[in-house]
Amino acid sequence: MRDEAVTVPSDAAFRAAVLERLSSDHGGRRDLCSVRRAMAAVLRGVVVPIWQSALERGAGHKRVAYLSMEFLIGRLAGDTLLSLGLRDAAKAVCLELGLTLDDVLEVEPDAALGNGGLGRLAACFLDSMATVGCPAVGYGLRYEHGLFRQGIEDDKQTETPEDWLSRGYPWELRSARSYGIGFFGTVTDGVWKPSETIWAQGYDVPVPGWQGSFAGTLRLWAAEAVQSFDLGRFNGGDHVGASETEASARALCRVLYPDDGTEAGQTLRLKQEYFLSAASLADLLADHRAAGLPMETLPDHVAIQLNDTHPAIAGPELMRVLIDEEGLEFDAALKLARGVLNYTNHTLLPEALESWPEMLLGWLLPRHLEIIRMLAGAMPGAGILGGSEVRMGNLAFAMAGRVNGVSALHTELMKETVFAGLHRQHPERIVNQTNGVTPRRWIAGCNPGLAGAVTAAIGEGWLTDLERLGELEPLQPGVVEAMAEVKRANKVQLAAWLGATQGVQVDPGAMFDVQIKRIHEYKRQHLNILETIALWQEMRDAPQAGWVPRVKIFAGKAAPGYHFAKEIIHLIGKVARMVNADPVTGDLLKVVFLPNYNVSLAERLIPAADLSEQISTAGKEASGTGNMKFAMNGALTIGTLDGANVEIRERVGAENFLLFGMTAEEVSSRRAIPDHAATAIEAEPRLARALEALRDGTFIPDWPDLFAGIADNVSGPDHFLVASDFADYWRAQREADRWFADADGWAEKAALNVARSGWFSSDRTIRGYMADIWGISPVSA
Numbered sequence: 001m002r003d004e005a006v007t008v009p010s011d012a013a014f015r016a017a018v019l020e021r022l023s024s025d026h027g028g029r030r031d032l033c034s035v036r037r038a039m040a041a042v043l044r045g046v047v048v049p050i051w052q053s054a055l056e057r058g059a060g061h062k063r064v065a066y067l068s069m070e071f072l073i074g075r076l077a078g079d080t081l082l083s084l085g086l087r088d089a090a091k092a093v094c095l096e097l098g099l100t101l102d103d104v105l106e107v108e109p110d111a112a113l114g115n116g117g118l119g120r121l122a123a124c125f126l127d128s129m130a131t132v133g134c135p136a137v138g139y140g141l142r143y144e145h146g147l148f149r150q151g152i153e154d155d156k157q158t159e160t161p162e163d164w165l166s167r168g169y170p171w172e173l174r175s176a177r178s179y180g181i182g183f184f185g186t187v188t189d190g191v192w193k194p195s196e197t198i199w200a201q202g203y204d205v206p207v208p209g210w211q212g213s214f215a216g217t218l219r220l221w222a223a224e225a226v227q228s229f230d231l232g233r234f235n236g237g238d239h240v241g242a243s244e245t246e247a248s249a250r251a252l253c254r255v256l257y258p259d260d261g262t263e264a265g266q267t268l269r270l271k272q273e274y275f276l277s278a279a280s281l282a283d284l285l286a287d288h289r290a291a292g293l294p295m296e297t298l299p300d301h302v303a304i305q306l307n308d309t310h311p312a313i314a315g316p317e318l319m320r321v322l323i324d325e326e327g328l329e330f331d332a333a334l335k336l337a338r339g340v341l342n343y344t345n346h347t348l349l350p351e352a353l354e355s356w357p358e359m360l361l362g363w364l365l366p367r368h369l370e371i372i373r374m375l376a377g378a379m380p381g382a383g384i385l386g387g388s389e390v391r392m393g394n395l396a397f398a399m400a401g402r403v404n405g406v407s408a409l410h411t412e413l414m415k416e417t418v419f420a421g422l423h424r425q426h427p428e429r430i431v432n433q434t435n436g437v438t439p440r441r442w443i444a445g446c447n448p449g450l451a452g453a454v455t456a457a458i459g460e461g462w463l464t465d466l467e468r469l470g471e472l473e474p475l476q477p478g479v480v481e482a483m484a485e486v487k488r489a490n491k492v493q494l495a496a497w498l499g500a501t502q503g504v505q506v507d508p509g510a511m512f513d514v515q516i517k518r519i520h521e522y523k524r525q526h527l528n529i530l531e532t533i534a535l536w537q538e539m540r541d542a543p544q545a546g547w548v549p550r551v552k553i554f555a556g557k558a559a560p561g562y563h564f565a566k567e568i569i570h571l572i573g574k575v576a577r578m579v580n581a582d583p584v585t586g587d588l589l590k591v592v593f594l595p596n597y598n599v600s601l602a603e604r605l606i607p608a609a610d611l612s613e614q615i616s617t618a619g620k621e622a623s624g625t626g627n628m629k630f631a632m633n634g635a636l637t638i639g640t641l642d643g644a645n646v647e648i649r650e651r652v653g654a655e656n657f658l659l660f661g662m663t664a665e666e667v668s669s670r671r672a673i674p675d676h677a678a679t680a681i682e683a684e685p686r687l688a689r690a691l692e693a694l695r696d697g698t699f700i701p702d703w704p705d706l707f708a709g710i711a712d713n714v715s716g717p718d719h720f721l722v723a724s725d726f727a728d729y730w731r732a733q734r735e736a737d738r739w740f741a742d743a744d745g746w747a748e749k750a751a752l753n754v755a756r757s758g759w760f761s762s763d764r765t766i767r768g769y770m771a772d773i774w775g776i777s778p779v780s781a
């Protein structure tokens with residue numbers, strides 16, 4: 001329910017304001033970009049008062065500081081128009097200007113300040129905290145370049161800098177908040193004298209809740225030189241040196257590190273992590289002091305959430321401030337720190353668990369290394385130090401009041417594996433908070449047809465109380481048909497877009513089978529493409545065998561240094577080229593790899609999907625959030641018992657989920673069997689034949705063994721058990737064919753996935769954090 005104090009302009013007032021901005025800011029130009037910017041400026045003018053009134057209403061209320069190196073925001077105009085009920089008004093003014101709203105929204109660059117799941121989760125959380133009334137500040141970095149732009153040349157990934165800021169960012173306000181952050185230097189008797197200082201300048205992006213009911217803040221730190229230009233050096237003729245400090249400051253937040261857990265450990269990355277942590281702590285402590293509150297009461301006023309270990313250095317930084325600046329004793333400082341700090345783990349992959357060499361930490365942050373050694377001394381069993389490395393996961397765990405996993409299975413595996421020892425010492429500390437996604441963007445925003453069908457069936461209000469989707473049951477025939485019609489219309493629209501932009505003609509009546517996520521061995525895109533090859537080969541053997549037509553859609557970026565993942569992209573491209581040109585299989589099978597996967601492309605694909613590929617090796621995907629978006633948009637999941645797939649299957653019903661593969665337990669025992677892959681291949685000629693095609697030049701005649709690397713891996717070490725899970729995956733895919741062939745049956749299963757996925761709203765997740773971790777109650781409306 002919107003804050004009455006805040007007014008949203010009438011459609012007429014909105015129109016007038018946009019036209020006025022077009023003339024005042026853009027000299028009356030009416031090109032897409034000018035209209036987009038004029039509309040953004042008007043919307044910002046509506047959002048800022050909502051934001052300020054929410055800050056007043058939240059004053060004195062306990063709030064959360066969500067520290068994250070990533071916020072994968074995507075676009076904001078469409079979301080904001082929807083939230084404020086101005087979409088139709090915007091449609092009308094665009095039409096009047098001879099444009100379409102979709103085209104205007106299309107020119108907004110994605111704010112791609114994240115790699116994947118972790119970053120997008122943080123963005124969904126901002127929307128939910130603002131909507132449920134949880135006072136919050138999301139703290140992040142204002143990278144000049146977000147996640148790289150992916151090109152596909154000759155079926156291979158290329159990377160070019162992303163430049164979301166090249167034309168400014170209309171949604172941000174330069175904040176009055178800025179702090180000097182120190183690096184390097186020396187420590188004498190506990191007193192740190194940094195030898196380099198870089199200025200952290202805040203930029204605020206207001207985050208309005210649904211219908212302006214409340215609002216939060218995204219505060220992004222930019223790095224600026226204390227002294228941007230050295231006139232003396234310039235006059236001395238050293239023209240380049242004169243802006244050296246500015247260049248080195250600017251380098252700090254120049255670009256987002258593009259790896260999502262494949263490799264870590266660069267000095268600049270640690271500098272970025274400390275810059276975020278120190279500036280954010282300085283900011284929230286400044287507020288606390290400004291409110292005249294004694295430091296000891298900090299836990300009553302603020303909860304800090306560390307989004308994985310990336311901002312974990314915030315723990316030692318808080319200790320430094322409390323001990324060196326506030327004069328607290330070590331134990332008192334640690335007690336207070338544990339009263340505010342909480343840590344979320346998002347991965348069990350050993351290569352993604354951050355640890356920093358003591359030498360590097362001691363060089364960059366000498367006082368913090370001293371404090372970390374004191375912490376390790378005070379908690380000998382915590383495993384903070386090991387092999388001259390500082391283990392950031394153990395440090396975060398040891399300093400946190402609460403530690404959480406992101407799905408029920410993941411949280412149990414945390415207790416049994418990476419944190420087994422710490423869990424035994426602190427059995428109450430680990431709790432679960434299964435992920436969620438915001439239904440505003442991921443249903444109403446990207447699938448207005450479905451939103452309309454749901455509202456027609458159960459009325460308004462479900463968007464902020466998503467478990468009301470359950471009222472769709474018992475399913476009314478008209479509702480199932482309406483949803484099936486929406487899916488069909490979305491598929492027709494996507495088919496048109498694929499034809500226009502990718503030159504691929506697909507049949508909207510075919511099953512749209514979609515795997516979109518970062519490319520990673522544990523996510524097993526190579527299992528999917530091997531099944532695709534086997535399907536193609538069998539279709540060619542018997543094209544008249546009554547196959548269910550398939551469109552296989554892939555998208556996702558590989559970390560630039562991750563060679564195997566890049567080869568998987570290359571293979572998918574080569575298979576697509578061959579299959580799509582094959583007259584024998586014709587429209588029975590089409591394969592597409594879409595370049596530059598990002599939030600906006602996900603919004604275009606998910607509403608048109610029939611089958612959601614969630615096929616990771618069990619025990620490897622901490623949760624997944626794409627799986628939730630697909631289910632609530634009426635796609636059926638083919639997946640393993642991994643991450644949140646387990647809970648999706650529990651809630652939508654086993655009969656509405658295509659399960660296959662080993663469980664996490666079976667995975668660890670299968671891995672122990674020597675030659676597990678060779679044995680599996682021997683027993684599965686279909687797989688052997690598909691692997692042979694990777695060796696015999698089927699997809700690249702003049703370079704037959706190009707993909708031998710992938711074949712050797714799957715038939716050799718096969719760490720992620722592609723070979724062992726293949727047969728059951730094939731069985732599940734053929735079962736999907738049979739289900740899809742029964743259109744009414746499929747439509748009902750799809751509708752039940754929608755009706756039963758309400759729990760996967762990030763509003764439910766945030767209410768869990770508020771109750772179980774932060775101790776925050778919503779600000780009353």
Ligand code: 26W
Nearest residue numbers: 117118260261264346352406621622623624
């Ligand atoms: C240090 C490099 C690095 C960068 C990012 C290491 C690890 C990461 C992230 C933790 C990777 C990530 O995005 N994890 C994903 O987090 C999602 C939100 O909780 C989960 O749904 C996914 O399962 C998990 O892979």
